[in-house]
Amino acid sequence: MENVVATNLTRARMLRGLTMEELANMIDYSKQAIGHWESGVRTPDSKTLLAIAQALELELDYFYNDCNVQFTMHNVNYREGMLLTKNQRAEIENLTSTMLNDYLELEAIAKEFIDFQNPLEDILINNASDAEKAAKQLRKRWKLGDGPIYNISNLLEKRGIRIIKIDFGFNYNHEGLSGWAENRKVPVIVLNGRQQDISRVRFTILHELGHLLLVMSETLDLDTIEKLCDAFAGAVLLPSEILLQEFGKNRTAISMPELRRIKELYGISIAAIMVRARVTNLITYEAYTKWKNYDFPDRDYGQFNGTEEPQKFLQMLYRCLSERKIGFDKAAKLARRDESEFRQVSRQQLEF
Known part of the structure; x- marks a missing residue:
């Protein structure tokens, strides 16, 4: 078509x-x-x-x-304290709008549009306790149980959240952004295309999900909103019940082998695990501070064996191509690839 x-x-x-x-x-x-x-x-x-x-x-x-799909980014302060300039913000919004236009066009051709529904729209967030409650409700309403979430990108794409990966044209250390298109009907998470530790990427995706799902009290400032999105992301990745099962209560310290095991199983960084242990009162503030004073580079201790590459766009593209809803020229244009190169790669992908 x-x-x-x-x-x-x-x-x-x-x-x-x-x-x-x-x-x-x-x-x-x-x-x-x-x-x-x-x-x-x-x-x-x-x-x-x-x-x-x-x-x-x-x-x-x-x-x-x-x-011409218009993507509007959230007006937020970023976790690393780095604000975009007006021109950089416009550059990201324009690039995302262009890519999202192709994404929604392909959804129309494939007839795979998913109407987004916010499962947390009835919960008003005032504090960290509310963010924890929202995380539990999300797992319950999406029937995720208490176990590890293997592929968060796939989970969100199946529920109507578009995830787009972009190589920013400037030096920018933040891993992700989020916003809306089509009069707030289409939620979008934008991932920074640079190489990242997968546990960090997973946390970033859920942090941005917090911006999309959580109904924040109007009394909260931007810094507090950022912290609450962090709390939400940590609680989704590692529920408090799992912390208690794994570590028990009233710990004075947690060993690195224990932390590494949880990181590899649940795909959450060691730093985020320790924050979760602190906010759930599993360890004291003194124990947390003592641990934080040591230099433990997260990348040196364990890896989550999973992937967080957005897949829906390419899945729709190859499906439409195999069903002859689009030709190679259109598919290559949507994929932003040279047509001859795309034909060669696609033949390998479509072989049975």
């Missing part, structure tokens, strides 16, 4: 959470007619398209133009 009208019609319908039948009823047409228009088999006439535009509260031009 390489028809602009078909793609934009599909995208507009799915962004509003409508089935083909629901849209058909709104304009007094059949579901089959909607299917033909969205597949590009037929094209609605201008009168019908105007009726669709009015039903979806859109301008008629929307269906004829390449959509």
